[in-house]
Amino acid sequence: MFQEIEKKKTLLDSKRPLRPEVLNNLKQYFDVELTYNSNAIEGNTLTITETKVILEEGLTIGGGKSLREHLEVINHQEAINYIEDIVNKNLDITERVVKDLHAIILKSIDNKNAGIYRKNNVLISGSKHRPVEYMLVEEKMDELLSWYNASKEQLQPIELAALFHFKYVYIHPFIDGNGRTARLLMNLILLRNGYPMAIIKNEDRSEYMKALEMASVNGQTEAFVSIITRAVDSSLDTYLYMLQ
Template sequence: EYIENLEGLNVYSLAAALVYSSANQFQNAPIQMRTALSMVTDASDVLSVLLAGNHSVIAGRLVGAFRNIGRDLIADNILKGMQAADLKVQEEDPFVEKVQVSFGRRDVSPYVNRMRLMWAQMRESIIAHFPEQPHQTIDIETYMAEVEDKYVTDAYHSLSIEGYRVTRELIELVRSGSWQAEGSDESKRHLDAMAAKGYWNAFQEVKKAVLAVLEGRNAGDVLEQTHSDWYLALFGPSVAAGIIKQSDLAGYRTGPVYIRQSMHTPPGREAVRDMMPTLFDLLAEEENAAVRVVLGHFIFVYIHPYFDGNGRMGRFIMNLMMASGGYPWTIVPVTRRDEYMKALEAASVKQDIVPFTKFLASLI
């Protein structure tokens, strides 16, 4: 009765899955369980399963769980329904702690709720393991000059992390304007050269965003308004050279994407369109710069909104958020790529943000 067929698989309905989840599940996988609870908008389906099986003990657990996430009306209605059937219920909270996240009953995307839960759960660990925000006044001209000075090194490492075979000489040629695509058909069609050109173009757009943040604008708002410009700049040269299709510049991906050697499967295309505005909101609302730095980068690559370029975009976001807290422009070295990827994997799969926080902290 409570089994549904989903794309050829027999699965429990959401209500039945919640009822039949053990008490340990709430402690071992709190983000997943809170996400599932947040998808329930009315007590009816859950109450139906509880009453059919006379599950008074489980009812007490679910009442406590719903109250833990702020769904008091659902909790109260379960209690009333069980009491009307003359079943005694002892309310208990199965979670170890309460997370201060508000779930609107009209939130339709479980991915959005999951992301908010991850943010709330991870932020204290980040604050505990990341250097405090610098207190000295920033000289904007000096800061921007230092960013420019780091360009060649930054481009070399960021492109190399993604597997491009670039040299510092090529990057410098592109930067200086001495490299001309029109002068070499071979270079014009070369993927690595186009990546270097795109990185230079995107870097110019990111610098504009950094300057806006240093001048006092909200970093989350700036990111929302400019990130598409970064992406267009990053891949524009490859489109012009005929290496990728024009449609690839359209924006967020229109299909699934998979990450090599990762257990994490990024959310589907519909979820991306729900999650990205929420990411911008969370960044705009977040008061702690360290949290913006770490989660700005991590959540972006967790969503993986584009078919390509997510790593480079994520590191640009990291540095925009670095600027918002007065931290210096920071380079992830290709020599530490494995450590970097393992830390991201731990955050994505195990929701353990500490390794990634410590990794970024070690680079400052």
């Protein structure tokens, strides 16, 4: 699978730099798709059309849609801009980046916990996995960042991004917003390595959650890495379609 993806990536790289109008179109498309799907996976009820209207026209949706759901959309786009800025500045993931990214995700939703590691133990409903005890969160996050820095020259970048996502969710460092933050950090790693961002579709939520559970409970990460790989492959196809 990686072999086929590398061929597509080489083709994409050969067409860089992309024209500004193509980049703008791709940016709009990925902002809406990523924001809608990542929020929907976490239970946000705004449709993709409503998400697009909020992002591109700044309008508020009626019909009983909550302020929180609107803020989740606005914050997610700001978080995408943040990771793109990190990549453009040639910076990498640090504890500060993780906390700043999370603070954007929860801005005006839960300011008390935004960007702050949790201070109590948590349970994940519907999961057999118990995240690490809160007293160990900082230590485990330090270990994750050390693992990342040691592995980034060794592992294939898509595998690296997928495993970082899994290990981050396994720790569950914050009270809320872990899934969105994990997917954005995964995409930061992909962008840093010249890949387009991976969109985990809401319609694939069940398969995605099952693969995360399998990795968390049994340590079997193959299915999860495969899901992320397919998502990257699909994004590469989107880029190449735009360049025809």
